Amino acid sequence: MSTPQIAKDLFRDYRFLLAFIVLCFLLFLAVLSFFSPSDPTLWFSVPRDLPPSRQYILGTNSKGQDIFWQATFAIRNSLIISVIAGVISRIIAVLIGLISGYRGGTTDRVLMFISDGFLVIPLFLIIVMLAMLIRDMMNILTLGILLACFGWAWDARVIRSQVLSLREREFTRTALLSGTGVVKLVIKEYLPYITPLAFSTLINNMSWAIGLEITLSIVGLTNMDIPTLGTMLKWAMSYQALLLGRWNWLLTPVVLSVLLFIALYWLSVSISEYLDPRTRVQRVGGE
Amino acid sequence: MFVKRYLIPRLLQYFLVIFLGITIVFFIPRFAPTNPVQRTISEIRSRGTYLNPADVEQMVADLTRLYGLEGSWGEQYIEFWRKLFKGDFGISFFQFPTPVIELIKTALPWTVGLLFTTTVLSWVIGNIIGGIAGYRNNRLWSRILDGVVMFIRPLPYYIFALGLLILLAYVFRLFPISGGASIGRLPSFTLSYILDVLKHAFLPALSLVVLGAASWFQASKLIVQNVNAEDFVQYAQLGGIKERKIMFKYVIRNAMLPQITNLALSLGQILSGALITEIVFSYPGLGNLLFSAINTGDYNLIMGITALSIVAITTLVLMIDLLYPLFDPRIKYK
DSSP: OOHHHHHHHHHTSHHHHHHHHHHHHHHHHHHHGGGOSSOTTOSSSSOSSOOOOSSSTTOBOTTSOBHHHHHHHHHHHHHHHHHHHHHHHHHHHHHHHHHHHHHOHHHHHHHHHHHHHHHHSOHHHHHHHHHHHTGGGOOHHHHHHHHHTTSOHHHHHHHHHHHHHHHTSHHHHHHHHTTOOHHHHIIIIIHHHHHHHHHHHHHHHHHHHHHHHHHHHHTTOSOTTSOOHHHHHHHHHHTTHHHHTOHHHHHHHHHHHHHHHHHHHHHHHHHHHHHSHHHHHHHHTTO | OIIIIIIHHHHHHHHHHHHHHHHHHHHGGGGOSSOHHHHHHHHHHHTTOOOOHHHHHHHHHHHHHHTTOOSOHHHHHHHHHHHHHTTOOOBOSSSTTSBHHHHHHHHHHHHHHHHHHHHHHHHHHHHHHHHHHHHTTTSHHHHHHHHHHHHHTTSOHHHHHHHHHIIIIIISOOSOSSOSSOTTOOOOSOHHHHHHHHHHHHHHHHHHHHHHHHHHHHHHHHHHHHHHTSHHHHHHHHTTOOHHHIIIIIIIHHHHHHHHHHHHHHHHHHHHHHHHHHHHTTOTTHHHHHHHHHHHTOHHHHHHHHHHHHHHHHHHHHHHHHHHHHHOTTOOOO
16 A cells, blocks of 8 residues: 555544644644753743743743743653654564564573563662662663663564464465575565554553653652753652642643643554554445 | 473462562662762761761771671672561661661551552453443443543553642642641541541542553453454344343453453553552652652662562462463363
8 A cells, every 4th residue: 555545544533633733743842942042951041930921931930941942842852762762672672572483492482581571570660770870871862771671571572473473474484495584584574564563562662751751750860950841840849839839830741741642642542553454444444 | 280381380480580580679789889888978977977987997897787788799699688588678778777678567558558459449440341331332421431541541650640639639629638647647447547548548549540440441342342243242142141141241251351461461560650659649658668769869778669569569470370260261271
């Protein structure tokens, strides 16, 4: 099916359409951060604690920063962290899923034991311990890599089961018997099946990474000087924005992250329903 | 056959996960750039106490022993396991010299109470409502519920709990803002104390139950929709068995089985969620203990909480796995 056709089918789903619009809006905000009039890490660049006005659209916070511009940086950095975490953990998941599913035997058992272990133990606590360890060199990149190391286990399982079924199919044997190398077989024949899976899990994983970034910021383990959705919320909480009723400061990161989470989720639900042909027939074929 | 083919490999896996988990917990802090002994001493110094050099040397030796940092990593590692079997997690660095186990003991009942109640409630509620909604998936209420869940499901624990806190404790002032019971009240077995505890637990419990139930709802609805299409359901319908009976006895019962396995798989996540929710509501359980341990850099306390959680969760998962045949008569491990 051609690309415009796929896009047309996807946009028929109102959830995809809404999620797409919201994400475009958030991306637009993130891009706006490049045109910010002030440096987001500086304190007292504007008067403190102003309510929303024409000059400061969302008002200013107790640190003397413009909340609107702060928010644009927060979205940009949160998205960058989640993309780093998502892409690296997809690479790990695809590699482990491929090796485990294709090799089978002991390799498979060892790798699946590790990923089972990851699913069972309370990973959050391990991540907290590691984050404490690298607290002094915490930045967008290190946080992204840290999260990537822990976000692959479930998806590696999904990819492995896909590879297991591919390996049993006729074309695998035909290819191997006619002299195709394993690497070539995997890249040319298997990856087209695995790429959509990796992509639909990528969105869920990004959402997981953004959520964990917020949590780690709240417990004070990320770099507080880098504006992200999490640190923005943490600063508002630690300046008692809740008790003092500074709603413009507190609700900005809350509303933005709620929008982001719902949009990412709807996008992923819509895409995975599209990838699952049974539900696709129901939706597209019905009209 | 059951013992050899299933039980022994499963038990081996269980011990291996615990062994590796605890080993990781032991090694992570050893790579930390800060030395807890030096930190404690500088802490004492910063309070303005004068220490003469001989005393400092003695203190360094004592603290090194107390913190379990004596000898090589190998010796420390063996000592760590030996103590762990006796339930000794060492001494808290910052609430010196309270043993970690004492701190955990005070916080544990709060977490266990909250976690157990909310996990069971959300599993039961989510699965039953999800099952009914899946069976009657063309009714209006089922679609509305599905729509509502689409908004709740993706939210992380922290954001959802904070939202509830803002709405129900600040805007409408229905519930207390924080804590496990009113300040200054001593625990007792009186009705008013229990009511007080329940009132404080309500918001944290509500946020855990709603989020949990939302995810069970979706999974259960999906499974039921698939079971619906099975031949035996149509056969039962054609045979004139009452709809209610088909729904509960045939369809939902079948759908709940995979959800038992899913429960075992998500226990670790559920625990993390409970810890985070406790932080939002300053609930006096392990989550809050963890929070203060992070803020003070108290590695021993974090190691204690993590080690205990790993053992508890893996044991629970093992128990669910072993009890599973009781729920599913088709499995006989042959």
